[in-house]
Amino acid sequence: MKENQQQLDTLLRQFVNEPAAREMAEDIRHMDNLLSSLASHKISQQTLSSVKTRVRQRLAEKHSNPVRWRMRLKLISAAAVILLVAGVAFFITPRQTEISPPSPIVSYTWNDGAESENDPVDSLLTRIEMAAGQLDSVHGQTSSWFEEDNSLTIEIQDAQTLVADTDYWKG
């Protein structure tokens, strides 16, 4: 709502001195009155009717739109459900069908009648055989030791006899 005369005077005095405020207020009032006197605009009844018609058409469109919106909403909901299911399936299915690493024995294969060079069982067996060979050779050495030289056995027996027969350890 426009200011009344007193409000306008008060407002103007906040910005300019009193004579200037009076002059400004007078200018504004004068032009306000002039504009008021020239304000009447005849708007034809035909124009008003055409505006009303357009508004009614727009209202009718607006009323029909909720139906479309409901359909769109259903479609969007359906699409969302499909996406959700697809998403869940994507995250769950790989875990269920995940292939566990095959047992070396099960995957043991033959290639053209010969064992595959890269077969883990092959390499394992080879290593076991190597280890067994090494053990055999070590065992052979130690056996031959004891067979060839009995002095070590005799020394041990002597020491055991000495311990059993004497009390040298008591001081």
Added chain:
Amino acid sequence: MEPEKRNQLIDRCKAGQADAFDELIELYGSRCFGFFYRLSNNRAVAEDLLSELFVKLVEKIGGFGDGSFDHWLFTIAGNLFKDHLRSRYRQQKLIETKANDIRPETEPERPNEMSERLQQALSRLDPETSELIMMRFYADLSFRELAEKRNEPIGTTLCKIHRGLKKLRELMNVPTT
């Protein structure tokens, strides 16, 4: 119209009642037409903009909350006019050539010589000032409301309107009182 009755009318419009919109058009049609006509100086343009305004209102009225309906309505009307200016003319060119450029194809009714002079004078003001003056007059907005709407200090708005009105009076050759 009493504020209470007007609020009821607005509520009915919000509910989408066509007869309520008819009443609203009867109530504000003339003022809004005057606003557009004074700014555009063209009856056909003013009628188009009036029609567009109320069609827009069908969409927007649901968003109207508390506050001055007039202020809200004329803010939309002002924006509509600015859109019109942007779409049809380059604003700078309009300032220079508006008087000759948009002379109405069909000569509008001229109630009297003074009204014609006002129309001519308004068309020679820059669009911002003429809109400000028309907004104050047709939307019945106070300086404070106008300043708030424009996001500027009230002193600036006061100064612009006062300068605009003085210029308008000079252009209309209206003697000082």
